[in-house]
Amino acid sequence: MRHLGNIILFFVLQDLPCFLGSSDVQTCEKHQFSCISGRCIPRIWLCDGDKDCEDGSDEAHCWERKCSGFVCKDGGCITRSALCDGRTDCRDGSDELEEACGSIACKRDEFACRSRRCVSLSFRCDGTDDCGDGSDEADCKNCTAGSFHCIQSGSCLPVANLCDGTPNCPDGTDELDEVCGLPPPAAPSCSNSEFRCGNGQCISHSWRCDHSQDCADGSDERECDQNECLQNNGGCSHICVDQPLGFVCDCPTGTRLVRDTQCEEIDECLDADVCSQLCIHFNGTFTCDCHAGYLKSPRTGECRATGEMALVVFSGSGGVRRIDTSGLEYREMSGGVGGPGPLAVHTANRSVYLGNSEKGAIYRMSLDNRSQEPVLVLDGLGAPVGLAVDWIHGLLYWTDGSTRSVSVALLNGSKRHVLISRLSKPTGVAVEPLLGFLFWADSGSSSRIERASMDGKDRMALVTSAIHSPVAISLDMPRGLLYWVDSGLRTISRVGLDGQHRKIVVESNGYLDRPFGLAVFEGRVFWSDKDTHSLCSADKHNGSLFSVLLSNISAAGGIALVHSALEPNGYRVCGRPGQLCPYRCVPRFLSSPEALYFSCVPPAESSIVDHNFSSPEQVLPDTTSSGLLSLIVVLGVILTGLLLWWWRGEGIPSRTLILHGNISLKESQDPLVPIKCLETCPLKDTLIKVDIDSD
Structure with missing residues (x-):
């Protein structure tokens, strides 16, 4: 009788709406539990011995723990392996509902089986049961001559509607590049550590001749039957050792082998990962410090950053x-433009930029x-996915x-220009203008x-192996690391800006099912997840101290952190690494x-440039004034040479370090400070190393 009462209480709790300080009825999310009081709490708090609901209803619900698998809506219990397997195991069918299974996120060139398997679109209607439940062979039609077969839906389309610029197949396959004869994206070049197959595929050199066809x-x-080390050193960055079967790579002292072929210098600070920013390793001990502004x-x-509290800006179907x-x-x-698009922030101008793929703007x-x-800043775009x-x-x-590209424009949208083209499936993008670097992710084939x-x-490529879908x-920036979130592997990883010292920092924890946005600030990494409708954060070193900052986000999209x-x-370097500009870089x-x-x-x-370029959102002067500017530069160099000749002729005994501008060593946020640069200077010859004082 007591068990029956608990079942009745369970249904009451499941159907009771939450009242979050409002008169509007609002139900809790599927990963939340609804207290009798109306409060929504995470379901993982159920039956933990603590009364998280004021009325204790979360602990009264503990009969559910007797089921080690999935609890059906009618109170039945089935094994986890029977959940979402394409067969109805619960009497009420709740084990196959979308709220239990979630949506199937197959790629555009894949078919979503009823069995939740994703198979190639070319397997659709080929006479073979590739899904395991026959769904890829269901509703197939034999299209007659003069018609096109829409693979996902199985319908037939008149050839006249093929490649007309408007998707007529439900899955848009009638407008794909391979159907319309457009050139496919260029095959990526293989790195020195990779072997190029005869079909252009890149694999690790260590997989060559290992008796396994890769x-x-x-x-x-x-x-x-040859010495692999004689060809490109076997792909090894340092030492290649030929063996009767294949070969192995080896590394000098003080380095270690990564990805089977590459040697990287051992960084004790990054290995220990104990410092938030600056790290000094000496005799087995670590001394941590912070950059200026922290x-x-x-x-x-x-x-911790000084000044104002940081903000997290995020997009969703409800707006920004x-x-x-x-x-x-x-x-x-x-809420004017809406959509879970990519975001970028210009903190100094207190501006937020939002990309909208549906409107191409x-x-x-x-x-x-x-x-x-x-x-509106830019329109007529294809589908902006990173900003x-x-x-x-x-x-x-x-x-x-x-357009499978990386592009750039002024902040007002003028001077639009394509920088990188013929990518496969570009996603995220990031910039480090003080070092002159541009980064992007490609989650294609x-x-x-x-x-x-x-x-x-x-x-150059930074990460090419053990990566599936970087979104x-x-x-x-304070540590010189790049983080990425992989929706295929359900992980968050980081790597040095030179491609070394790679590490996984957050692994799948139930809140990395379908991530979209990513940001790093202070000691934490932040991300948004579409499946759990949440905004989460964790320790950037090892994923500990996990926290849900916000839940109930409708169609969670891009995120960005705001802090000066x-x-x-x-x-800073002037557009390209190795060139330092002590003045203004335009x-x-x-x-x-x-x-x-x-x-x-x-x-x-400066006065000429300022007259034509008073702010970053105005059009720059065109090249017609380049001759006048060049003349001024030449005269400036000649005048400077005469002054230096006169100065040396006077025999001044001491050589004082002169820094351009009014910046002092203590105020500099860059440990590389130029000495007497009058034009764009080679970085190696004109820099001195300065200790950073973070007080």
């Missing part, structure tokens, strides 16, 4: 909203003024899923994370040939 065409197991917490040792990192201040910013809105309508703001040069970078200079040149990237410390100023766009380049403008030209 290339689809089997070319990795051909011509194996203070070290005496309790945890974490570097913001919440502080303590979770106490939660506000709506704008990018909007700007005020971070503080809720009543202001979003401003990044270069606060130093006043540029906006974005990735486009339709050969998923990877790449880096280039900010003008799109000097392209977002973010930078931890995330936009540091200082001496981006310039050429129309013929189409290109972006960066120019270091000395004080003699």
